[in-house]
Amino acid sequence: MFRLISILILLLPLSCVSEPVSNQDLYHLYAQLSKSTSSGEVVGDREKYFTPKYLSDVNVTEKKSLFVLKLTKYIDSIETQYQKIDSNSGCLTINGIDKEKSPVSLFVEYKKINSNWLVNYMYLNFIESKKEFINKAICPRDIEALKHNKTH
Numbered sequence: 001m002f003r004l005i006s007i008l009i010l011l012l013p014l015s016c017v018s019e020p021v022s023n024q025d026l027y028h029l030y031a032q033l034s035k036s037t038s039s040g041e042v043v044g045d046r047e048k049y050f051t052p053k054y055l056s057d058v059n060v061t062e063k064k065s066l067f068v069l070k071l072t073k074y075i076d077s078i079e080t081q082y083q084k085i086d087s088n089s090g091c092l093t094i095n096g097i098d099k100e101k102s103p104v105s106l107f108v109e110y111k112k113i114n115s116n117w118l119v120n121y122m123y124l125n126f127i128e129s130k131k132e133f134i135n136k137a138i139c140p141r142d143i144e145a146l147k148h149n150k151t152h
Contacts, residue, residue, distance in 0.1 A: 026083045026092040026110055029117050034072040042069050051111050051118045071122045074098050075106060079130070084137040088112040089120075091139040095130075103130045107140040 033049045036042040042049065043060055046069055050058075059065040075096035082093045092108040104126050111120040123140035127133070134143070 026085065026090050026108070026117065027081050027094075029110070030072065030081075030092055030094065030108060033119065034075075037070050037072045049119055051113060051120045054118075054120055068122065071106060071124050074124055075104060079103075080133065080135070082135065082137040085110075090117065091137045093134050093137050095133040098126075103127050103133065105132075105134055105143075107134075107138055107143050109139050109141070 029049075033042070036045050036049065043066060046055055046058070046060075050069070054068075057065075058068060075094060076099045078094055078096040080095045084091050088111065090110040090112075092110065094106040094108070096104060096106070098104045104124065107123045107125065108119055109121040110117045112118075121140045123144055125143060138146075
């Protein structure tokens with residue numbers, strides 16, 4: 001009995017250890033990015049959240065260019081979220097409501113670089129109704145292709 005209690009006491013601190021960022025779910029990383037965007041810190045912290053490839057198209061001195069860093073601010077409240085993760089990439093679908101009370105979906109692609117998950121691409125999709133919410137994780141380029149095929 002004493003051994004069992006001793007083992008449980010030894011294992012208790014291990015259960016309180018937080019996971020390293022590289023193993024956290026993508027939604028948690030999205031929430032951190034969204035918080036940074038809301039506080040206005042995202043421009044200064046951009047290397048913490050985005051891949052060099054994504055940042056290569058951003059000019060921090062142009063307000064219009066900074067739009068791509070701040071896409072998370074267009075979602076006022078989140079309805080649902082879905083994610084899928086491979087070994088070095090992942091996709092997150094966020095369905096929510098914008099400040100004008102209209103439905104919107106944000107599709108985020110993550111890449112794992114040096115054990116850190118970074119945003120590699122984002123696509124914001126304004127939709128007509130909640131019925132158009134996507135109920136699974138889809139990568140941004142895949143949703144763009146679907147929309148493109150519907151218009152042609």
